[in-house]
Amino acid sequence: MSRVWSAVADLAPGAADYRALPKTWRVDLVAGITVGIVALPLALAFGVSAGVGAAAGLVTAIVAGIVAAVFGGSNVQVSGPTGAMVVVLAPVVAQHGVSAVVVVSLLAGVVVCAAGLLRLGRTISYIPWPVIEGFTAGIAIIIFLQQVPTALGVSSSLPHSTNAAVAAVQAALAANWPDALIPLAVVAATVALMLASRLVSRAIPASFVAIVVVSGAVMLARVPVQSIGELPSSLPAPHLPALSLSMLGDLAGPILAVAALAAIESLLSGRVAASMADTGPFNADRELVGQGLASIASGLFGGMPATGAIARTAVNVRAGARTRAAAIVHAIALIAVVYLASNLVSGIPLAALSGVLMVTAVKMIDVGALRQVVTSTRSAATVFIVTAVVTVSFDLIVAVGIGVAVAAFFALRALSRSCGVHRQEIPGEAQPGDERIAIFRLDGSLFFGVADRVVQRVQQQRGVEIVILRLSHLQHIDATGAHTLAELVSDLERRNVTVFIKGIKPAHRQVMTRVGAVAALRHPNHLFEDLAPAVAAARSHLRTGEPTRG
Incomplete structure (x- = not known):
C-alpha cells in the first residue's frame, strides 16, 4: 500500500502548493478577480455556442475552475470551457441532445484522469519547441480575431463562421458604420488605459483598472454598447445522468475526441503558462489528473468538459498570479457574481472585455522567442509557420498533429542524412x-x-x-x-x-x-x-x- 501511495503522492495536492501564498496573496487575489471578470462572458458565450446554455458554461468555469486549480499540475492554470471544446461539442448536442454532453464530460474526464495516473503527461515533451511556439502564436491570433465582432458591435445572433478569421471578416462587412465606431472607441479606451497603467507601474492590475474605469464611464454616460446582460440566478445541484450501453457506443468517438482535446490543450496551455513567468514547476501528469477530475465534477453539476484555457491563463499570469489560489479566487468570484453582483456585472461592456483580450493576445506572442525559432533553422521556421497557420485556419488538435508530423519529417530527413x-x-x-x-x-x-x-x-x-x-x-x-x-x-x-x-x-x-x-x-x-x-x-x-x- 505504501508503494502505491508513494507512486501517486506527487499527483496529489499538498501544503507546498500554497507555500508562497503569505507573500503573494494580494496579487493572487487581484489576479483571480480580474480573471473572473474576463472569464464570465467567455463562460456564458461558450455555453451558448456549444448549445448547452449559458448556465452550463458558467457551471463549468466555477466547478471545473476550482477542481482543476486544486488538483492540477500548474500553479497558474485557469480552467473552464474553451472555444476549441465548443467545436467538438456542438455536433454532439445536435446529434444526441444536451444530456449527452454531461455523459461525455464524465467519461472523457475518466479517460484524462486515467492518462495522468498512467504517467502519460510526459508525452508533451515529444511536442517540439517550434510546434509549441506556432500553437501559441496561432492561439493568440485566434483570441484577437474572436474579439473583432464584439469590438465592432456586431450581434452574436447573426450567422457567422466558426473560423475566427472568417468570422472577423464577416463582422467587418456586417458592421453598421459609423455606429461601430462607438464600441471601437470603448476598445481603444480600454487598451489605452491598460498601456498607461503599465507605464505607471507594473504592480497595477492593468486589466482590472481598465475594466472598472471604462465600465463606470460607459454606465454614467449611458453609451449605447452591448453589455454582458442577464446572468443565471443559481447553480444546479449535482446529479448523475442516465446511462445506457447504446448511448455509450454512440458517444465513444466524441468521448475519446474530447479526452484527447482536453489533454493536449491543457498540457500545451500549462506548458505555455510555465514559460510566461516564473511560477513554479509544471507537473504534466498531475495536470491530466486535475483536468480529468475537473471534467467529472463539471459533468456532475450539468456542465461541459473542461480544459486549461490559455486566454484566461495568460490574463492570470499577466495580472501577477503566482499560486493556484488565483484560479480558485477566479471561480469564487464567479460564484459571487451569480449570487451577489449579477445586476452590477451585467452592465460591463463586452467591448471593454474585448480590449482586455486583444492586449492579452498581443502579449502572448513572445517576439524574442519568435525571432529565435524563425531564424534558427529553415525546418524550425517551416514547422512554426505551418502550425500557426493550421491553428488559425482549421483546428487546434489538427494543428498540433500536423506540426508534429512536419517536425518528424524534418527530423527523419536529418537522421537519414546521418546514416x-x-x-x-x-x-x-x-x-x-x-x-x-x-x-x-x-x-x-x-x-x-x-x-x-x-x-x-x-x-x-x-x-x-x-x-x-x-x-x-x-x-x-x-x-x-x-x-x-x-x-x-x-x-x-x-x-x-x-x-x-x-x-x-x-x-x-x-x-x-x-x-x-x-x-x-x-x-x-x-x-x-x-x-x-x-x-x-x-x-x-x-x-x-x-x-x-x-
Whole structure:
C-alpha cells in the first residue's frame, strides 16, 4: 500500500502548493478577480455556442475552475470551457441532445484522469519547441480575431463562421458604420488605459483598472454598447445522468475526441503558462489528473468538459498570479457574481472585455522567442509557420498533429542524412584476390527511411564475391532496417556473393536475429566480432570456398 501511495503522492495536492501564498496573496487575489471578470462572458458565450446554455458554461468555469486549480499540475492554470471544446461539442448536442454532453464530460474526464495516473503527461515533451511556439502564436491570433465582432458591435445572433478569421471578416462587412465606431472607441479606451497603467507601474492590475474605469464611464454616460446582460440566478445541484450501453457506443468517438482535446490543450496551455513567468514547476501528469477530475465534477453539476484555457491563463499570469489560489479566487468570484453582483456585472461592456483580450493576445506572442525559432533553422521556421497557420485556419488538435508530423519529417530527413554506407579499403598489405572483397561500414541509424538507400549502395558493386558488413558503427537499427538488411544478405547470397557480418552490437542482436538477418547468412561462422578475423576468413574463403570459423 505504501508503494502505491508513494507512486501517486506527487499527483496529489499538498501544503507546498500554497507555500508562497503569505507573500503573494494580494496579487493572487487581484489576479483571480480580474480573471473572473474576463472569464464570465467567455463562460456564458461558450455555453451558448456549444448549445448547452449559458448556465452550463458558467457551471463549468466555477466547478471545473476550482477542481482543476486544486488538483492540477500548474500553479497558474485557469480552467473552464474553451472555444476549441465548443467545436467538438456542438455536433454532439445536435446529434444526441444536451444530456449527452454531461455523459461525455464524465467519461472523457475518466479517460484524462486515467492518462495522468498512467504517467502519460510526459508525452508533451515529444511536442517540439517550434510546434509549441506556432500553437501559441496561432492561439493568440485566434483570441484577437474572436474579439473583432464584439469590438465592432456586431450581434452574436447573426450567422457567422466558426473560423475566427472568417468570422472577423464577416463582422467587418456586417458592421453598421459609423455606429461601430462607438464600441471601437470603448476598445481603444480600454487598451489605452491598460498601456498607461503599465507605464505607471507594473504592480497595477492593468486589466482590472481598465475594466472598472471604462465600465463606470460607459454606465454614467449611458453609451449605447452591448453589455454582458442577464446572468443565471443559481447553480444546479449535482446529479448523475442516465446511462445506457447504446448511448455509450454512440458517444465513444466524441468521448475519446474530447479526452484527447482536453489533454493536449491543457498540457500545451500549462506548458505555455510555465514559460510566461516564473511560477513554479509544471507537473504534466498531475495536470491530466486535475483536468480529468475537473471534467467529472463539471459533468456532475450539468456542465461541459473542461480544459486549461490559455486566454484566461495568460490574463492570470499577466495580472501577477503566482499560486493556484488565483484560479480558485477566479471561480469564487464567479460564484459571487451569480449570487451577489449579477445586476452590477451585467452592465460591463463586452467591448471593454474585448480590449482586455486583444492586449492579452498581443502579449502572448513572445517576439524574442519568435525571432529565435524563425531564424534558427529553415525546418524550425517551416514547422512554426505551418502550425500557426493550421491553428488559425482549421483546428487546434489538427494543428498540433500536423506540426508534429512536419517536425518528424524534418527530423527523419536529418537522421537519414546521418546514416552513411562507405566502402573501405582492406587494412594492411594487399593480397591477391582482395579486389573481390568489399568492406562496407554502416554509420548512424539504419531505419525505414534509409534502408533502401543502403541496399542500393551495396548492390551497385560489381565483380565482388565477398561482402563484409561492418555494423559496429551503427547507432540505431529498427525492425524495418533489420528486415531490409536480412533481405540484402539473402539477395547477395542468391547471387553467389558471400556475406560476412562484423560487429553486431548487443543492443541490435535481438532484433536482427528475430527478423532473420543472422539466419540469412550462408553459415553461422560468418558472424564476427572483429574486422581482422573477418578479413582473414574472407581471404581463406576465396582460396578454399569453405566457411571459416569466426
